Amino acid sequence: MDGNDRWGEAVRGEWTLEPGFISVNHGAYGATPRAVLAAQDAIRARMEAQPGRFMRAELPEALRRAAATLAGFLGTRGESLVFVANATEAVNAVLRSLPLAAGDQVLVLSHGYGAVRNAVRHIAARAGARMVEAAVPYPRPTDAAILAGLEAALTPRTRLAVLDHITSPSALVLPLAAMAARCHAAGARVLADGAHAPGMLPLDLPALGVDWYVGNCHKWLCAPKGAGFLWAEPEAQAGVQPLAISHGIDDGFTAAFDWTGTRDFSPFLAVPAALAFWEGLGGFAMMARGRDLVATAAAELAAALGTETGTPPDSPASMATVRLPLADPSRAAAFAAALLAACTDAPAHALGGSAWLRVSAHAYNTAGDFRRLGSVLRRVLPDWT
Numbered sequence: 001m002d003g004n005d006r007w008g009e010a011v012r013g014e015w016t017l018e019p020g021f022i023s024v025n026h027g028a029y030g031a032t033p034r035a036v037l038a039a040q041d042a043i044r045a046r047m048e049a050q051p052g053r054f055m056r057a058e059l060p061e062a063l064r065r066a067a068a069t070l071a072g073f074l075g076t077r078g079e080s081l082v083f084v085a086n087a088t089e090a091v092n093a094v095l096r097s098l099p100l101a102a103g104d105q106v107l108v109l110s111h112g113y114g115a116v117r118n119a120v121r122h123i124a125a126r127a128g129a130r131m132v133e134a135a136v137p138y139p140r141p142t143d144a145a146i147l148a149g150l151e152a153a154l155t156p157r158t159r160l161a162v163l164d165h166i167t168s169p170s171a172l173v174l175p176l177a178a179m180a181a182r183c184h185a186a187g188a189r190v191l192a193d194g195a196h197a198p199g200m201l202p203l204d205l206p207a208l209g210v211d212w213y214v215g216n217c218h219k220w221l222c223a224p225k226g227a228g229f230l231w232a233e234p235e236a237q238a239g240v241q242p243l244a245i246s247h248g249i250d251d252g253f254t255a256a257f258d259w260t261g262t263r264d265f266s267p268f269l270a271v272p273a274a275l276a277f278w279e280g281l282g283g284f285a286m287m288a289r290g291r292d293l294v295a296t297a298a299a300e301l302a303a304a305l306g307t308e309t310g311t312p313p314d315s316p317a318s319m320a321t322v323r324l325p326l327a328d329p330s331r332a333a334a335f336a337a338a339l340l341a342a343c344t345d346a347p348a349h350a351l352g353g354s355a356w357l358r359v360s361a362h363a364y365n366t367a368g369d370f371r372r373l374g375s376v377l378r379r380v381l382p383d384w385t
């Protein structure tokens with residue numbers, strides 16, 4: 001993919017990425033391209049030219065237009081979607097709005113995102129409820145095994161299941177619709193953590209059958225940091241409140257979330273520009289190229305390390321994992337810090353008694369990036385094995 005590739009080096013200049021640094025972790029924080037940063041700067045300039053006019057006369061309609069644009073991309077309607085800073089904030093808003101009681105259970109997955117698990121544990125404990133974990137087998141689990149682990153953890157006391165669409169530490173694309181159906185059959189509502197999904201997978205949110213869906217736009221869609229969303233159909237919107245209660249709290253779902261106080265709204269308003277950039281680069285054809293690139297890279301890295309991949313070879317994700325031969329898997333985070341010091345941002349996580357390296361590919365990545373990562377691993381690993 002290094003030769004006649006229309007992406008890779010041909011488009012790397014669209015971003016401000018540091019030359020020489022091996023950027024193979026787009027899935028963590030994204031990277032905002034120059035065109036989207038320019039659109040955000042123009043929004044900020046308009047805001048600061050006359051803040052009162054912008055906030056009172058321009059912002060309400062502009063927010064709803066941006067929400068409608070994003071909603072259309074996600075297969076839904078603007079009145080069912082509100083902006084938040086990130087998926088974790090949206091998860092907290094839903095959790096804090098639910099009436100949990102002593103003895104209730106909130107189900108999470110063993111591969112769930114750490115910040116979300118912390119929120120569940122904290123909020124459940126304050127109500128006398130309990131966090132329950134459903135085991136996700138690893139590596140390379142089948143959908144049947146994932147569903148079996150979920151069903152084994154569901155009980156009559158399960159009030160809510162927090163389900164990842166794509167797991168963060170292990171890069172698994174989970175059978176979310178089937179999982180949601182199992183949870184609803186058991187009497188549990190479903191909050192889907194889709195932090196990684198927008199821009200990586202085609203989405204039709206209503207078709208997934210979940211009660212709430214949260215996601216990020218700063219990752220695969222390349223929007224500015226601080227652009228996340230919460231989706232809920234009208235029947236699931238009742239009682240859901242933003243973390244900051246402000247003027248719109250009595251005026252419905254969108255009004256309550258659209259204004260939670262004075263802030264920089266430019267990340268939200270720049271989402272349409274990010275969508276236009278993403279589509280202009282090829283959209284899902286671009287993401288398919290990233291999927292193939294990262295699958296090949298993960299297989300080659302695993303072969304070089306004498307280990308294995310954790311993600312299935314036919315995964316639709318633009319992320320993959322490789323088992324690291326660390327003597328002490330609990331030091332995975334420290335190993336990731338050593339890689340960062342060696343000028344690569346690939347993260348490492350401890351899962352199932354092993355350490356796993358996660359790699360991501362976006363439009364600007366090339367096979368050469370992952371070959372260089374392999375060289376760094378060969379240089380750094382001897383001190384850790």
